[in-house]
């Protein structure tokens with residue numbers, strides 16, 4: 420039986436692929452793809468999820484190989500940041 424944590428890891432992969440495969444880039448998200456993903460998957464965690472600048476800023480921040488796309492490793496850096504913020508928020512409640 421898959422644990423909740425294992426299911427969460429699989430979910431991260433699925434969320435990435437749901438957007439990347441739709442755009443025909445199985446290994447990377449475009450800025451537009453990231454924008455779609457943010458609106459659909461993290462509408463509550465971010466302060467301005469509908470603003471295109473949100474995706475643009477995150478893309479600039481994590482696009483370490485400067486190819487204008489977010490590959491899966493870069494996506495994980497972004498997820499790490501979201502998780503750190505969520506962890507911090509859990510201690511403020």
Ligand SMILES: [Ca+2]
Nearest residue numbers: 482486488490
């Ligand atoms: Ca990149």
